[in-house]
Amino acid sequence: MTTHEQTARNAEIVRRRLDGEGTSDLSREYGVTPTRIAQLVRRHREKAGEIPKTARQKKQPAQRIRPRLRKAELGLWLCTGEGVERRGETPTAAYERWLKASLAGRVAAHLAPKPAEPEQPYAGPVMVVPGTKVAPRALTLPPAMRFAMERAGLVQSRLITLPGT
Secondary structure (H helix, E strand, O other), X not given: OOHHHHHHHHHHHHHHHHOOOOHHHHHHHHOOOHHHHHHHHHHHHHHHOOOOOOOOOOOOOXXXXXXXXXXXXXXXXXXXXXXXXXXXXXXXXXXXXXXHHHHHHHHHHHHOOOOOOOOOOOOOXXXXXXXOOOOOOOOOOOHHHXXXXXHHHHHOOOOOOOOOO
């Protein structure tokens, strides 16, 4: 099957699936798996913008603690790793003792008090109450204050300032 024929076949599968035909019927007729049909339909919907494209994410391997286990003197087993070393009569016993000691250090570090971060100033949305916002204008003193300034100016001598006025 050429690339052109395969593209036409995939388009036909997607069209028929979106028209409501069953996945099992289409998979039997075209000889593809139902999973492949779902992949074709998903890719079509992503390209059409109906659903967002999902970025492939590599799964992080599980955090596993892998110590080194070896036979020590007189039939004892030694389990070492991450700066912790424990012995046991069997490999399982040595590992369990090592794991308990290793996790105890991690738990203690996790439960240790952390310094409190200083409280940040409020940076959220501010609500303006209707009728309180006024247009900016030049500062003008109230009439009573202006009269008090005039009376003080008559009694006091004028001050000499840096600009000379």
